[in-house]
Amino acid sequence: MKLPLFWQQLPSEIKVRFGQKRAGRQRAMVAEGHLLLVLHKTPQPDSQEREGVFFWRKPDGSWDSSQGGGLARLRDHIEEYESAQEKLSREYDQAQDAEDYFKLLEKITPLQHSTGNLYTTLQAAREAIAQDRDLIDLRDWAYDLDRTLDLLYMSTRHALDYQIARQSEKETRLSMQSVKIANRLNVLAAIFFPLTAISGIFGMNLRTGLEGISTWLFWLVLLLGILLGFGLSWWVLSAARGQK
Numbered sequence: 627m628k629l630p631l632f633w634q635q636l637p638s639e640i641k642v643r644f645g646q647k648r649a650g651r652q653r654a655m656v657a658e659g660h661l662l663l664v665l666h667k668t669p670q671p672d673s674q675e676r677e678g679v680f681f682w683r684k685p686d687g688s689w690d691s692s693q694g695g696g697l698a699r700l701r702d703h704i705e706e707y708e709s710a711q712e713k714l715s716r717e718y719d720q721a722q723d724a725e726d727y728f729k730l731l732e733k734i735t736p737l738q739h740s741t742g743n744l745y746t747t748l749q750a751a752r753e754a755i756a757q758d759r760d761l762i763d764l765r766d767w768a769y770d771l772d773r774t775l776d777l778l779y780m781s782t783r784h785a786l787d788y789q790i791a792r793q794s795e796k797e798t799r800l801s802m803q804s805v806k807i808a809n810r811l812n813v814l815a816a817i818f819f820p821l822t823a824i825s826g827i828f829g830m831n832l833r834t835g836l837e838g839i840s841t842w843l844f845w846l847v848l849l850l851g852i853l854l855g856f857g858l859s860w861w862v863l864s865a866a867r868g869q870k
Contacts, residue, residue, distance in 0.1 A: 630692050633682060636660060649678025652743040654751040659685030661755055663747060665703060668710045669736040676740070679703065683755065697760060704767055707744065710737055711775055718782055724793065727786035734782060738775040745772045816855060 629636065629644070639657040644650070655662045661683040666676040680692040681700045689696035714734055721727050745768040752761045 629680060633680075633690070635684075636662065636682065649676075649680075652740070652747045654747050654754060656751075656754040661751055663700070663751060665744060665747065666740055667703075668706050669740050671733060683751075683758070687758070700764065704744070704764060704771070707737070707741055707768075707771055711741075711771055711778070714775075715778060718778060718785075721782075721785065724786055724789035727782050727789060730782050731779070731786065734775065734779050738772075738779050741768065741772045741775050744768050 629641065637657040637660055640655045640660065640662050643655060649664050649666075651664075652666055653664050655664070663681040663683075665679050665681065667679055669676065681703075682690045684690070689700065691699040693699055695702065714730065714737065717726075717730055717733075721730055745765070748761065748765040748768050752758070752765045755761055
């Protein structure tokens with residue numbers, strides 16, 4: 627990763643710590659009174675790449691940035707993180723279902739990770755340049771953002787778990803209702819099954835000698851079939867209760 631061409635005054639001890647392609651992780655490097663902050667811009671959605679930005683504090687206390695603006699640009703950099711955090715907080719307030727919370731977690735995670743590294747970097751810078759009160763303020767600012775994102779992540783995770791548990795409970799309740807309905811249908815089928823079987827037998831076009839008997843036999847067969855049905859349903863239900 628190449629530093630700005632006009633940063634020739636940086637100690638070689640700092641320059642040699644860079645690779646050829648990327649800025650690497652967020653970190654603070656100190657040598658000969660010079661402080662170089664390697665930070666990342668706010669993570670973009672659906673992107674794994676992290677774009678580096680550099681902030682250089684010279685021994686006289688003046689600042690420079692690879693994007694121009696010096697210390698003011700460093701404050702703007704942290705403010706961009708704060709704006710991203712506030713946007714996610716608004717999305718949390720508007721989330722309604724598990725899908726919303728899941729998508730929100732996907733956005734919070736990279737920002738939370740990057741903000742934590744930002745705070746760690748500024749803490750290391752504050753320890754290296756203990757007398758710079760601007761670094762203390764920026765460190766504290768980054769800490770507040772890191773803590774807020776941690777709370778937002780936990781709140782979103784708990785809300786997602788609640789939505790999943792609520793949906794699972796709803797599906798369980800519907801499943802139990804389906805079981806009860808099926809059980810009632812099975813009872814009805816058990817009651818009328820013997821009657822259906824007897825009706826089928828007596829409905830066959832065969833001469834049995836009972837064709838001329840009075841209708842009381844019909845009612846007797848009907849009553850017998852219903853009684854057998856109730857007996858069969860009681861047997862089925864008692865077997866089911868015995869398995870619980």
